Amino acid sequence: MKKTLFLAAGILFTAMLVAAQTPLVIDYSYDISGKGTAKTNFLTFTGPQRFGVATQDTYDAKTKASLQKTTALFTTAYQTDIAGGVAFPDAVRGMLLFAVADDTVRKNAGLLIEKAKDGTISVYYANRGTAYLIRTNNKGQLGFPKGTYQKRVIGYVDAKNVQVISVDYTDGKATTGDKINWPKVWDAKDTGGKAIAGAPATVKTTNIIDDWPTSALFHFQGSLTLAFDKNILTVKGSLTPGQGAPK
DSSP: OHHHHHHHHHHHHHHHHHHHTOOEEEEEEEETTSOOOTTTSEEEEEOSSTTOOEEEEOEETTTTEETTOHHHHHIIIIIBOTTSOBOSOHHHHHHHHGGGSOHHHHHHHTOEEEEOTTSOEEEEEEETTEEEEEEOOTTSEEEETTOEEEEEEOEEEOTTSOEEEOGGGTTSSOOSGGGOOHHHHTOTTOOOOOBOTTSOTTOBOOOOEEOOOOOSSEEEEEEEEEEEETTEEEEEEEEEEEESSOO
């Protein structure tokens, strides 16, 4: 009975959120050189959740966290629904959080950003043993809810909370994120199900899958625009909440 009421309340809240049509607006900047400052590394977002707001949030070296608690705020307000379903892709959320994290996070993730001659931007990184790929169209646009964002398991997190990458996806020896061989990771011919040295038996590599929303309550639609110039990645745009599972 309680569970039914909980879900009913969640559905009602979601319907109100969608009906309001207040967009999730994102303004992001990140210098991947490791020399970023609060002026180049920040995340601003506003949206339909009145508590889900951050204004030029950045990393605070004293507390070793984001000044405005963006990591928790964004997840609670926009990434997951009240039933635990994913409404905002993990890959994109993780990309946004680089701006409010210590530079060691970038190094350990093996973050790589490429801009092709036709204008397509590709973002690659790994977090907690999962590799992520984000790719725009040739105008730098990333569509929602089903754009090009993918993921696959290529490692695990050890007892010391350190990410360990399978040597199948590095140079064959290293297990750190900075040694990831990205062409190997995103080779569609490479199949999952392989054991990872040192990992629990239940943790194996996986096939490449789309990192699309799974929430049955709501999702976001529209597009974000990425730009990459002189080591600085920017993300700007607004996304409108849509009710129900994405089609």
